[in-house]
Amino acid sequence: MSDQRLRHGGQVLVEALEAQGIERVFCVPGESYLAALDGLYQSGVDTIVARHEGGASMMAEADGKLTGHPGVAFVTRGPGATNASCGVHVAFQDSTPMVLFIGQVASDQRDREAFQEVDYRAMFSPLAKWVAEIDRVDRIPEYVSHAFHVAQSGRPGPVVLALPEDMLSSEAGAVPIVPAATLPSGKAAESDVAAILDTLASAERPLVIVGGGGWSKEAAGALGEFATKADLPVGASFRCQDYLDNRHSSYIGDIGIGINPKLAERVKSADVILSLGARLGEMTTSGYSLLTPPVSEQTLIHVHADAAEIGRVYRPRLAVVANAAEIVHQLADAATAPDTPRQQWTREAREDYEEWQQPQDTPGSLKMERIIAHLNETLGDDAILTNGAGNYSAWLHRYYRYRGWRTQLAPTSGSMGYGLPAAIAAKLRHPEREVVCLAGDGCFQMAMQEFGVACQYGANIIVLVSNNGMYGTIRMHQERTFPGRPSATRMVNPDFADLARSYGGFGATVTSDDDFPAALLAAQNAGVPAILDLKVDPQALSPKMTLTSP
Numbered sequence: 001m002s003d004q005r006l007r008h009g010g011q012v013l014v015e016a017l018e019a020q021g022i023e024r025v026f027c028v029p030g031e032s033y034l035a036a037l038d039g040l041y042q043s044g045v046d047t048i049v050a051r052h053e054g055g056a057s058m059m060a061e062a063d064g065k066l067t068g069h070p071g072v073a074f075v076t077r078g079p080g081a082t083n084a085s086c087g088v089h090v091a092f093q094d095s096t097p098m099v100l101f102i103g104q105v106a107s108d109q110r111d112r113e114a115f116q117e118v119d120y121r122a123m124f125s126p127l128a129k130w131v132a133e134i135d136r137v138d139r140i141p142e143y144v145s146h147a148f149h150v151a152q153s154g155r156p157g158p159v160v161l162a163l164p165e166d167m168l169s170s171e172a173g174a175v176p177i178v179p180a181a182t183l184p185s186g187k188a189a190e191s192d193v194a195a196i197l198d199t200l201a202s203a204e205r206p207l208v209i210v211g212g213g214g215w216s217k218e219a220a221g222a223l224g225e226f227a228t229k230a231d232l233p234v235g236a237s238f239r240c241q242d243y244l245d246n247r248h249s250s251y252i253g254d255i256g257i258g259i260n261p262k263l264a265e266r267v268k269s270a271d272v273i274l275s276l277g278a279r280l281g282e283m284t285t286s287g288y289s290l291l292t293p294p295v296s297e298q299t300l301i302h303v304h305a306d307a308a309e310i311g312r313v314y315r316p317r318l319a320v321v322a323n324a325a326e327i328v329h330q331l332a333d334a335a336t337a338p339d340t341p342r343q344q345w346t347r348e349a350r351e352d353y354e355e356w357q358q359p360q361d362t363p364g365s366l367k368m369e370r371i372i373a374h375l376n377e378t379l380g381d382d383a384i385l386t387n388g389a390g391n392y393s394a395w396l397h398r399y400y401r402y403r404g405w406r407t408q409l410a411p412t413s414g415s416m417g418y419g420l421p422a423a424i425a426a427k428l429r430h431p432e433r434e435v436v437c438l439a440g441d442g443c444f445q446m447a448m449q450e451f452g453v454a455c456q457y458g459a460n461i462i463v464l465v466s467n468n469g470m471y472g473t474i475r476m477h478q479e480r481t482f483p484g485r486p487s488a489t490r491m492v493n494p495d496f497a498d499l500a501r502s503y504g505g506f507g508a509t510v511t512s513d514d515d516f517p518a519a520l521l522a523a524q525n526a527g528v529p530a531i532l533d534l535k536v537d538p539q540a541l542s543p544k545m546t547l548t549s550p
Contacts, residue, residue: 007138009168010035012175013101014043016144020180022072022429024048024063026056030076032103035168044171045424046427048457051449055075055421058447060095060385061158062422064427070097070151070159077103078118080463085374086415088127091158095279095411097151098158099144100128106166107135114318124160133162135174143179152183155306156213186305186323187216187528193330195318196274196301200230201339203272203299207349209255210244211237211284211412212277212324214305219325220405223276223509224248226332231342232274236265238283239410242402249504250351253356256283258377258394259540262352264290272299277324278306280314283412286311303327338502357399362536363546365512368466369394371534374517375436376401383407384426385433386449388438390420391473391542392466398543424450427459434462434524441467441493446500454529455503462523463531468538476541500531509533 013036017025024046029037040047050056055077062069071091075084081102091098105117124131129148133350134143147159200206210223220243227234227250234244238256245251251262267273267290278284280302283293291298293313302316303324311317320327359369372395375385381403387393387410402408411420423437444465454461475489497507506526510533523530538547 006171008035008171009036009140009163010037010039011161012039013138013144013168014045014138015041016070016141016178018044019141020144020148021069022360025074026050026059026063026071026425028080028370029072030080030103032077032105032165033074033163033230034167036101036163042522046454048215050421050453052419052447053083053449054086055447055453056419057084057100058090058415058421059425060100061091061094062086063423063429063444063541064096064098065094065409066406067119068214068425070099070148071425072101073098074101077105080203081118081123082121085124085127086417088124088158088160090411090415090418092127092129094411095156097213098154098159099147099151100158102160102161102162104162104164105131108166109163120162127158128160129157131160133164135167136165136168137167138175139490141176141178145181148181148261149183152181153308155304160386171432175443185372186326188303188320188327188330188408189323192320192322193327193334194475196303196320196331197230197299197334197336199272199299200232200274200319201336204340204342205270206272206274206344207270207509208232208276209237209278209284210234210324211240212279212304213313214323215243215277215405215407219328220244222329222332224250226335227512229332229335229337231338232344233266233346235267237278238262238281239397239408239412240278241397242408245403246401247403249350250346251353253353254397256397258398259286260352262356262358263349267291267347270298272301274301274303276303276328277305279309283414286537339473349527357401360543362537362543363539366510366516366534366536367513367541368392368536369399369543370513371464371516372396372399374520378517378520379409379434379436383436384409384421384423384430385436385438386410386419386426386445387414387438389414389444389473390466391476392438392440392443394542396438400425402482416443419443420447420450423461423463424454424457425460427454427461428457431459433498437461437463439463439465440472441465441491441496443470444496445493451500451505451529452503459499459529460527461529462520464537465531466534466535467493467496468536468540470538471491473543475544475547479547481542483541496531496533500529504528506530507533509535511528511535
């Protein structure tokens with residue numbers, strides 16, 4: 001089918017997006033894609049205007065995490081594209097479907113180093129699954145359709161499409177209408193499912209590591225059923241702690257930065273490891289030490305949607321190319337009790353997790369462990385918590401219990417500044433749910449201008465800024481490596497509560513544990529976006545380390 005109406009490329013592009021089911025995009029406007037902005041005018045697509053292209057791309061990435069469908073961002077050429085690259089990198093390492101559209105110089109100016117000209121194929125090829133430039137209006141629907149297929153197929157990830165200015169402003173009549181992407185099932189062969197279950201059934205010390213992209217609420221439920229039926233302990237790869245309800249008797253903690261030492265030893269001593277969707281990267285393997293490459297001592301079963309990922313670092317005993325969110329249903333349906341009783345193995349792993357959950361006292365009158373404990377007690381099961389990078393997140397990862405799918409939005413790429421844009425995207429997507437962003441003072445200032453976006457669109461998030469006046473993670477590493485020689489880690493910060501009020505939001509400063517519950521309640525009842533400036537003691541570098549006793 002084709003549409004005979006005469007319209008410019010920007011209108012064709014937006015219609016192609018609507019055909020893919022897109023109803024929201026994130027952008028920073030630019031003159032290089034004016035026709036696309038005109039196409040969005042009076043369309044059915046909600047356009048969220050960010051303050052920085054990095055914020056726009058991270059909002060799109062977070063939206064893709066939440067929905068399972070590609071988040072979409074528009075940015076202008078040159079510096080707009082380079083700013084947006086941070087969100088593309090998050091989407092790539094986090095296996096999140098995303099499509100980034102970039103304005104490009106006119107086609108008759110290419111290769112002249114025209115104003116803000118960049119070769120996007122060269123720039124983004126290491127960061128994206130596919131990079132292309134659309135040179136004809138009548139091929140826009142074709143390119144968009146392919147972009148959405150690539151972003152969602154196999155291992156999900158980002159796609160980048162460049163839009164030459166003259167192409168976007170050109171008009172066309174008959175343009176094909178391309179329906180939404182049809183994706184492969186991602187299911188495994190029954191013989192692979194049987195082989196996995198047979199290997200697990202005879203194991204004495206099995207352990208499941210979950211992670212990767214393409215999961216869903218239903219898959220998370222099936223994971224719990226599978227773990228119960230097969231009596232399997234389940235650990236979450238780095239920042240994938242919401243894949244299984246942390247209250248489930250089979251959940252044994254996160255296998256990432258700051259891992260429970262007992263859990264680390266348990267991973268090493270396992271006889272069979274089922275990696276269900278996880279890449280088994282540096283963070284999840286503690287620098288490739290929990291499993292020794294290229295052939296681990298543990299019998300490794302690796303299930304991953306991308307055949308190229310299997311065997312990349314570790315050579316598994318059994319390799320299965322499948323979507324983890326699909327095969328987990330197959331495993332849950334076919335699972336039976338193990339051949340050899342191993343209740344003690346799973347029970348002790350759970351007991352280790354419960355012991356690790358007990359708060360370890362840190363210096364100061366306002367303690368992050370007490371803050372996280374209060375969030376555990378007061379937030380609903382569907383509350384969404386977001387964070388970027390920094391030592392403050394160690395308290396969150398260790399002590400918070402995620403109770404439902406997609407209640408954790410955090411970058412496995414370790415990108416600072418992610419928490420605030422992600423929180424905004426989450427609140428816009430789920431206005432009925434409570435959304436709390438945790439950020440360090442350094443992390444927050446990477447993207448704090450996006451708080452204005454929250455206020456503009458009524459995204460009533462709560463931001464908890466852990467304010468210790470320094471880049472705490474780097475200071476921690478300095479104290480370990482060059483003790484007593486701090487360099488380039490001190491910060492002079494604004495009054496974050498005043499910042500919130502200047503945007504029309506709610507702001508409060510908290511200096512003690514006793515003051516936090518009332519401040520949080522006031523923020524929850526404020527009816528506007530809120531920032532709580534948490535004055536934490538610089539001595540508290542991490543849940544286990546202080547400045548004076550590293």
